[in-house]
Amino acid sequence: MNPNEILSKAEVLRGSLSTGFRDEIVKSLYNEAESIAKRAVKTATDKKYDLDQRIDRLVTSPIVGLPIMLVLLAIIIWLTVSGANAVSAMIATVLFAIGDWGNALFKSLNIPWWITGFIWDGVYRGLAWVISVMLPPMMIFFPAFTILEDLGYLPRVAFNLDWLYRKAGAHGKQSLTMAMGFGCNAAGVVATRIIDSPRERLIAILTNNFVPCNGRFPTLIMLATVFVAASFPPALTSFIAAGTVVGVVLIGIFFTFLMSWLLSRTVLKGEASAFTLELPPYRRPNIGRILYTSLLDRTLFVLWRAMQTAAPAGAIIWVLANIPIGDSNLARAIADWLNPFGLLLGLDGVILLAYIIAIPANEIVVPTMMMVYIGAGMMIDPGPDKYFAIFSGNGWTMLTAVNLMLFALLHNPCATTIMTIYKETKSLKWATVSVVITLGTAIIVTFLTASIARLLGWA
Numbered sequence: 240m241n242p243n244e245i246l247s248k249a250e251v252l253r254g255s256l257s258t259g260f261r262d263e264i265v266k267s268l269y270n271e272a273e274s275i276a277k278r279a280v281k282t283a284t285d286k287k288y289d290l291d292q293r294i295d296r297l298v299t300s301p302i303v304g305l306p307i308m309l310v311l312l313a314i315i316i317w318l319t320v321s322g323a324n325a326v327s328a329m330i331a332t333v334l335f336a337i338g339d340w341g342n343a344l345f346k347s348l349n350i351p352w353w354i355t356g357f358i359w360d361g362v363y364r365g366l367a368w369v370i371s372v373m374l375p376p377m378m379i380f381f382p383a384f385t386i387l388e389d390l391g392y393l394p395r396v397a398f399n400l401d402w403l404y405r406k407a408g409a410h411g412k413q414s415l416t417m418a419m420g421f422g423c424n425a426a427g428v429v430a431t432r433i434i435d436s437p438r439e440r441l442i443a444i445l446t447n448n449f450v451p452c453n454g455r456f457p458t459l460i461m462l463a464t465v466f467v468a469a470s471f472p473p474a475l476t477s478f479i480a481a482g483t484v485v486g487v488v489l490i491g492i493f494f495t496f497l498m499s500w501l502l503s504r505t506v507l508k509g510e511a512s513a514f515t516l517e518l519p520p521y522r523r524p525n526i527g528r529i530l531y532t533s534l535l536d537r538t539l540f541v542l543w544r545a546m547q548t549a550a551p552a553g554a555i556i557w558v559l560a561n562i563p564i565g566d567s568n569l570a571r572a573i574a575d576w577l578n579p580f581g582l583l584l585g586l587d588g589v590i591l592l593a594y595i596i597a598i599p600a601n602e603i604v605v606p607t608m609m610m611v612y613i614g615a616g617m618m619i620d621p622g623p624d625k626y627f628a629i630f631s632g633n634g635w636t637m638l639t640a641v642n643l644m645l646f647a648l649l650h651n652p653c654a655t656t657i658m659t660i661y662k663e664t665k666s667l668k669w670a671t672v673s674v675v676i677t678l679g680t681a682i683i684v685t686f687l688t689a690s691i692a693r694l695l696g697w698a
Contacts (some may be wrong), residue, residue: 249352256578264604278616291520297394299518304399311392312488314385317481320460323375324623327457331371338363346616357557360617365553365603368618370513370544372457377541380453381422381533382691389524389532393418400436407496408503413446420450423541424652425659432663437444438509440501441669444660449495451488454601458647459484461605465626466640491648498676548599548654553618556596556607560616570611572675584682585642587634594646599654604647638692642685649681 337360345355387393393415401411411435420427427447434440451459463483468476481691503509559570570592577586594606606618612633613619621629630639651674652660661670 257667269332291670293453293519294521298392299398304395308396308399309485309489311387311692313481313485316497317477318383318482319376319379320464320481320484321477322379323457323460327371330374331453334367334371335364338367353561353588356561356616357554361554362550363553363649364618365556366546367551367599368553368606369600369602370542371547372539372605373454373542373545376456377420377422377453377538378534380456380543382529383539384422385529385533385537386416386524391519391521391528394518398598403496404499407499409442409446409499410434410436413439413443413499416443416447417450417492420447420452422453422537424448424450424452424656425544426541428656428659428663433626438503438507441500441664442507444663445669445676446495446498448656449491449498449649449671449680451491451648452601452653452656453541454653455647456484456524457602457646458604459487459644461623461626462644462647465623465630468638469627487644487648490645493575494680496648498680544655545600545602549603552596552599552603556610557617559596560610566654567614568616571614574611583689584646584685585638585692586646586685587639589633590639590643590646594650596650597653601647601653611634637687638697645688646685649677649684651678653682 271668298304341363342355345359356436374394396418397411397414400414404411413431415433416427416430418427419430424447427450428444431440431443431447434443455518460480463480464476467483468479486684518523548666556570559573560568564572574588574592576588577591581587581589581591589608589611590613593604596607597604603618606620609615609621610618611630612629613621651657659676660673664670
């Protein structure tokens with residue numbers, strides 16, 4: 240039999256192999272290696288398990304492995320929720336004071352109001368919002384995430400979730416790219432380079448946005464605090480808010496698996512690839528490396544990229560708010576035009592306008608909504624204690640809050656992530672598909688939620 244015949248026969252037989260065939264080969268190789276090692280290596284003690292193995296029996300256990308992951312995620316989110324608000328308020332106070340000083344300086348120099356407003360109330364205020372809202376959560380989330388990474392825990396996450404991703408027709412390493420998406424979806428998209436299979440890498444790219452990034456956490460935290468945790472005693476507020484956000488995150492993870500499953504059985508059909516994951520030993524976290532990786536390499540990099548897209552967004556919303564239309568302005572007119580469609584989704588026109596403007600940076604969603612609701616000429620923050628009164632005064636109900644959480648979780652990627660998807664896939668088609676998949680899912684889910692709630696008399 241010549242080589243070509245052998246290859247042809249192998250290709251035919253490949254289709255009859257079970258999906259776990261490669262795993263069985265790897266298992267047999269490791270068993271044989273262990274057998275040889277036992278015959279050739281003598282140890283001073285005869286401990287059945289060392290410390291790493293004892294820990295792994297817990298963190299990779301099919302029974303308690305996933306609950307441990309959820310507890311760690313909840314702790315990180317609780318730290319972010321409880322620690323970020325006060326720091327955000329302090330940074331915002333300083334930055335807005337600088338903006339007021341610059342505004343007053345321009346006025347004293349008789350610079351035209353529209354130049355002063357465009358620069359200080361538009362561009363600068365948009366940047367100030369992004370920095371004050373985005374920086375504190377990142378300074379908490381990224382170091383906590385990097386500690387787990389430096390400790391050697393993240394490969395255990397991939398190990399625990401591999402079987403779920405395989406059932407969804409995706410790759411186990413997608414769990415690592417999903418974890419990166421919590422910080423920044425653009426970073427999560429870049430991280431998919433660790434997946435060798437082009438098909439499975441594309442699935443990971445298209446579904447990464449279902450994990451809420453750092454830019455969406457402020458909106459989720461605000462809604463969880465104002466509408467859910469407010470009815471509980473103050474001592475429990477941060478725990479209830481964190482629990483609500485964790486619940487929203489789990490919904491996002493569910494849609495990651497669901498969309499991966501749908502893609503792998505429709506437009507991205509193909510044979511699932513297997514990978515061998517050798518768990519590294521646990522390491523003592525390196526504080527210097529953690530600070531460099533989390534604060535410089537991640538926090539400042541992501542913040543700078545967000546600032547580049549937030550500046551034009553701040554300029555646009557200022558222009559819309561300062562072009563008069565009758566007794567109102569262009570921003571309010573557009574919101575009123577969008578309102579019928581917004582109500583159909585359990586939202587309103589102001590929310591849709593805020594998300595259209597916030598395509599460059601999700602951090603400005605809340606101040607944009609406040610600006611339009613109050614009728615101000617620039618993005619403002621009346622204070623968390625006034626949020627509920629303003630929202631309720633503009634027709635919000637619990638359905639509005641729930642659907643906004645779902646929309647914030649599922650909606651289209653930000654401009655930075657869309658551009659990153661285009662660069663990574665080198666395809667305008669797949670960048671467009673990423674928007675259609677996520678925005679389409681957000682519209683369908685909020686429409687169904689609103690319809691069911693109204694049918695049952697809950698709204």
